[in-house]
Amino acid sequence: MGFIEYEKKGEIAYLYLNKPEKRNAIDSVMSDLFLEYLEEYKNDPQARVLIITGKGDKAFCSGRDLKESKDNPEAFKKKPLRGRLFNAIIETYKPVISALNGAAVGAGCEIALASDIRLARKEIKIGMPEAKRGMGATFGATILPKLISPSFAAKMLYTGKLVSSEEALHVGLVDELLDNQEQLMLRATEIAEEICECAPLSVQRIKETIWKTMDVPLFQALQLDIGPNVYESEDRLEGTQAFLEKRKPVWKGK
Structure with missing residues (x-):
């Protein structure tokens, strides 16, 4: 099984981040696979909606694998996520739903921000701690103030603090909360099926x-x-x- 899994069920495609032992942190190999599957989805006329989620119950995605910056600094520098994954999600120009099964942190939060619809499991954490890591959150700092209150976005970004999924729902960062992972995926699929009824x-x-x-x-x-x-x-x-x-x-x- 790969670190990124992709499958289709009828007109709905599913992309799974599959490194639960590392809280689905993304390294360069995973980002390349992610982009390959996004391209496959984009060019498949039979695939109408993509649902992105994570394996395991701890994290949707804990962000960029920072261990790679120490072990393989050249790969880390040459393949920044901000100009690749997030833009590619938007530029598929087909619907993308993020189903946040666990914590969505850093790049994981930004994957969700690039998606069209965001669903989340109750009692998870969401946010971008880049300011605490000496990083820039370039994509998040650009898009978050357009999606929610600019002042709330600034507070999240300046402090690097994570918010609960309940608070994220309150400010419009996520669209719906579900009790558990099974209900989360059922709801994501239900919305995808409704989209597939349209032209x-x-x-x-x-x-x-x-x-x-x-x-x-x-x-x-x-x-x-x-x-x-x-x-x-x-x-x-x-x-x-x-x-x-x-x-x-x-x-x-x-």
């Missing part, structure tokens, strides 16, 4: 629009035409016809 080109266009207009002034953003042209697609005709005929649409993704 794939529409979902892609919506995701691209969300991310690409995040910092664009409103009236400028409204003038943009982002993503695939769904208005001239076969699926638009099918969606209308299916609605009139009171049946489920059969999407072709074109």
Whole structure:
């Protein structure tokens, strides 16, 4: 079994961080595998939604494997996560759900931030302690203040303190809390199935629009035409016809 596992069940893909003995900390080998599977998901027309989670019950991901910085400093320097994993998650332009089965710390928190939907198990810890490690949390410092209160984001980042999943729900850092890992994965799959009922080109266009207009002034953003042209697609005709005929649409993704 690999340190990253990837599988598909119908239209839903699952990516598992599988190094529970090290709290799913990511080293260079794992980051390369992560990127390979993201690319596979991105290019697979049959895969509609990706769910990322961790193996074990202690951690979703405890961040970058800092031991690698001592044992293999060149690999650590040459393959920074911030410009690779997090951007790649966003730029799949297909939905990504993070199911936080345990602590999401540092890069683990940033993987969740790059995802479109974040679910978490109750009574876990989330945050970015980079300021306590002499690091920069570049991706987190960029995206977190856009997702939650800038002042709360600043407090998290400046102090490096972790917050509980209950507090994360309160501030909008996660979307739902589940009692245990089984319920977490069931809920993630349920949301993924709901997404799969929608037209794939529409979902892609919506995701691209969300991310690409995040910092664009409103009236400028409204003038943009982002993503695939769904208005001239076969699926638009099918969606209308299916609605009139009171049946489920059969999407072709074109």
